Amino acid sequence: MMSPQIEKLMERTKSKFSLVTLAAKRAREITEYSGNLRMSEVVGPTVQTVSTKHLSVAFEEIAADKVRFVAKTLEEVRAEIAERQRLEDEANALAASEETQEEQA
Template identity: 45%
Template sequence: MRYPSIDVLVEKTGSKYTLVALAAKRARQLRETGKVLIEQPKSRKHVGMALEEIAFDKLTFDRKK
């Protein structure tokens, strides 16, 4: 995967594990609703669209302690 960069995504989420969990959850939501938060995503796949949303700061999350 070239876009968005894994380094940028991990920096925004804090860890690879958080990134995977967030992207998977959002990809399931995209599959069910089809409502994309960004205009004209480069990816046609749900996981790719979810990662693009994370890269463009369209998704927020709370880290539970």
């Protein structure tokens, strides 16, 4: 039997997709925290647990209402896409500039 129960977890999110996304993201954060010997900017586990599996810890945090799913607005998503595109364009321009300098040398 799963602990915490799925019904309790579903009370914290709007859908199963949101629950799975939140739990997976949080489990990755806990993994990063553990892998960096607690020197990461990511917050470590926020609940006392006997579980050693990061996904189980994430589910326990969700059930304890320590972690929440916050959906991004359309404007936030568009801003992120624009920023990624800007960074990609900047990286491509830098790479092209370096290639030109190498050819001239």
